[in-house]
Amino acid sequence: MKRIVTLLLLAGSLSGATAQQRPAVTARLEPDSVFIGDRFDYVIEVEKDLVQVVEFPEFRSPGGGLELVASLPVDTLEREGRRMKLRKRYRMAAFEEGRFNLGTGQVLYADKNIIDTLHTADSLLLRVGTFQIDSTSQSIYDLKGQKNLPFRFAEIRSYVLWGLALLAVLLVGLYGVVRYLRQRGRGLGSLFRPAPPLPPHVEAIKALETLHNQKLWQNNRYKAYYSGLSDILRHYIVRRWNIGALEMTSDEIIEAMRGVELPDKARRDLSSLLRDADLVKFAKAEPDSEQNENDYLKSYYFVEETKPVVEPAEGEKPDSELKKED
Numbered sequence: 259m260k261r262i263v264t265l266l267l268l269a270g271s272l273s274g275a276t277a278q279q280r281p282a283v284t285a286r287l288e289p290d291s292v293f294i295g296d297r298f299d300y301v302i303e304v305e306k307d308l309v310q311v312v313e314f315p316e317f318r319s320p321g322g323g324l325e326l327v328a329s330l331p332v333d334t335l336e337r338e339g340r341r342m343k344l345r346k347r348y349r350m351a352a353f354e355e356g357r358f359n360l361g362t363g364q365v366l367y368a369d370k371n372i373i374d375t376l377h378t379a380d381s382l383l384l385r386v387g388t389f390q391i392d393s394t395s396q397s398i399y400d401l402k403g404q405k406n407l408p409f410r411f412a413e414i415r416s417y418v419l420w421g422l423a424l425l426a427v428l429l430v431g432l433y434g435v436v437r438y439l440r441q442r443g444r445g446l447g448s449l450f451r452p453a454p455p456l457p458p459h460v461e462a463i464k465a466l467e468t469l470h471n472q473k474l475w476q477n478n479r480y481k482a483y484y485s486g487l488s489d490i491l492r493h494y495i496v497r498r499w500n501i502g503a504l505e506m507t508s509d510e511i512i513e514a515m516r517g518v519e520l521p522d523k524a525r526r527d528l529s530s531l532l533r534d535a536d537l538v539k540f541a542k543a544e545p546d547s548e549q550n551e552n553d554y555l556k557s558y559y560f561v562e563e564t565k566p567v568v569e570p571a572e573g574e575k576p577d578s579e580l581k582k583e584d
Contacts, residue, residue, distance in 0.1 A: 281306035285363025285378045291385045292352055297327060298384065300348040302363045304376075307340050311368040312376075314346040323354025323386070352386040359383055458497035459565035465490045466558055475550040480543070483550065484535040487557050491531065494561055508532035524563045527556040 281304050288299040304312050319326045328349040336343040352358075363378040456464070469490065474483035488508075495503040495511065499518055503511050512529050520528075531553050537543040545553070 279307075280369075281310055281312055281365070281367060281376060283363060283365055283376045283378050285382055287360070287382050287384055290383065291387065294353060294355060294386060294388050295351070297349060297351045300350055300360065300363075300382070301345065302348075302365065303335070303343060303345045304365055305341065305343045308342060309340075312344070313366040313368075315364060315366070317348050320360075322358065323352060323356070324358060324384075325351050325353065327351050352384065355386050355388040357383060357385050457566070458494055459561050461497070462490055462494040462561045463558070465493075466554070466561070470554055475545075475547070478544075480538050480545065480550075484538040484553070487553060488532065488535040488539075491528070491557055491560065498564065498566075508536050521563055524560050527560050531556050531560070 283302065283304050285300070285302045288301055290298075292298050300317070302314060304314075306312055314332065317326050317329060326348060330347040330349065333345045333347075334342060335345050360382040362381050364375050367374045367376045455461070466487075469483070469486040472486075474480075474486070492503040492506075492511070495501050495515070499515075501511070501514050501518075503514070506514065511532060515525065515528065534543075534545065534549070534553055538545065
């Protein structure tokens, strides 16, 4: 009902136009002969005046072995002056054998206060065929089971040969490594041993140089800088004298170090450095650049002055004597 009212309004708005010949409607099937399961197009074409109003039907699945698949948009085929040609396609499918009369093609037409249905001259016939099986000359068999082919070595021969070649290369490489280690008095297990730890003074010097290169105090990160200096010295004291400096306060470290034989300057530098670090970490002090650099040098020379003295091996001369000979 809503569609009819809309057509009447459109037709009324054109009532002042000159009377025109009614639209011409044609319809066809593409193709008109199919097999079961195939699709075909039901095509309706209308040739009309520009101001004439037509509406194509809304198809639903007609049943009886036919089914609507898609209703395609209306296409404008031609437009010349006031005349234009429209086409509408309905894509359908057939699922039963037989001959089907689809009737005449039709569209709704609105002219002034009249709504009419325009039909094609002829009905549309569809023939749906099926596949014929001659049971006298063709036998029907059940599905055959899966057939397993025999295994052939030739199918994997190339993979086996490449695998053996790779294994031979690995064995030759392993033999070379073992022979190299034996010539140097080492076993294969030495490859998997962790590297020996650095001496305490070497580890501390490397850590101090890394901290100095980070330029922390130059970027106003005083707490991070002095925390780094203090931590490096604490680790060094732990490894060098086996004193639990990591869990001690600065005063406790100074007291514990009284029993260690140290140069007087090294002892004073350690006390001064630990107290400077406490002022920065807990009192938020901001030392000037000269003090920051001096505290780094104190830490560096504390490690250098307290590192273990390596005794020369028998037959070797001390470094001091070698320097004098040079």
